[in-house]
Amino acid sequence: MRELEAVIFDLDGTLVDVPYDWILIRKKLGTQDVPILHYISNLEEPEKTKKLRLLEKFEEEASNKAVLKKGIPRLMGLLEERGIKKILVTNNSRKNVLNLLKRFKLEFDHVLTREDGLWKPSGAPFLAALKKFGIERQASCIVGDSLFDVKAAEEAGITKVFILSSEKEKFPSSVELVKSVDELQKKIENLFPGLER
Ligand SMILES: [Mg+2]
Missing domain, CATH: 3.40.50.1000 (HAD superfamily/HAD-like)
Structure with missing residues (x-):
């Protein structure tokens, strides 16, 4: 072997x-059925940066409780x-x-x-x-x-x-x-x- x-x-x-609440996060970002990173990367500016910052905020909050x-x-x-x-x-x-x-x-x-x-x-x-x-x-x-x-x-x-x-x-x-x-x-x-x- x-x-x-x-x-x-x-x-x-x-x-x-x-403690990620992915259902809530996806809803707030409006991703529907698209994987989050793909969804954001396909957006136009300035929405792209805005949504990325929002994701980062959720991630930081959750990571603080890891x-x-x-x-x-x-x-x-x-x-x-x-x-x-x-x-x-x-x-x-x-x-x-x-x-x-x-x-x-x-x-x-x-x-x-x-x-x-x-x-x-x-x-x-x-x-x-x-x-x-x-x-x-x-x-x-x-x-x-x-x-x-x-x-x-x-x-x-x-x-x-x-x-x-x-x-x-x-x-x-x-x-x-x-x-x-x-x-x-x-x-x-x-x-x-x-x-x-
Ligand atoms: Mg995982």
Whole structure:
């Protein structure tokens, strides 16, 4: 079996619990069924900047209330010890992301935010991150919490995907749901036996 070389994490809802009310935010922005970043990027000025600022305001408010998930520091430590690349791919802004990483003392080998221009649910940010280190898809896994993460992994052709959620009905039956970071760590260790001492 191939060894694990990289774990690609999502941020919001995965590493940290953040009280986002996406239904309200989408309503206030008027996005309807279009993904938020696509919706905003297709607007004309001055509405584009106005809506982006509004999104940033919601994000900042929510991020201020973020709580680090239990078990994350231990999992990050394990990956670090084993020399496995820790990659963060998020649609959140660089400013918010850097604040959260600093506050929770989290370190990554590579961080892709929305300013890098590659957004989930496209698989492009995952592939770009792996390419940076010359890592094959089969030697990586995705850890996320939403359908965007699932879709992006699918598009990127990354088959090992762990979703931190207990809402089974939201996901296709093929998706592997984990309820806690401890459970996630055990699953990753089982999948890649080389991880165990
Ligand atoms: Mg998320």
